[in-house]
Amino acid sequence: xxxxxxxxxxxxxxxxxxxxxxxxxxxxxxxxxxxxxxxxxxxxxxxxxxxxxxxxxxxxxxxxxxxxxxxxxxx
Numbered sequence: 001x002x003x004x005x006x007x008x009x010x011x012x013x014x015x016x017x018x019x020x021x022x023x024x025x026x027x028x029x030x031x032x033x034x035x036x037x038x039x040x041x042x043x044x045x046x047x048x049x050x051x052x053x054x055x056x057x058x059x060x061x062x063x064x065x066x067x068x069x070x071x072x073x074x075x
């Protein structure tokens with residue numbers, strides 16, 4: 001489904017912003033957007049960021065998309 005988009009992460013990028021954007025792009029909307037990121041290529045020193053990216057991904061909550069204090073489902 002959709003495109004296979006790649007992200008190239010350069011070592012001079014803003015680390016926290018980049019990691020946050022990667023988590024959103026890879027896991028937001030369960031990857032079912034046409035611009036979902038399916039592959040990340042870490043260049044040079046940026047490879048050291050991978051464990052932190054994994055930790056951020058582990059903090060995500062997987063559910064059916066219902067937000068407790070709202071009466072609708074997110075699509």
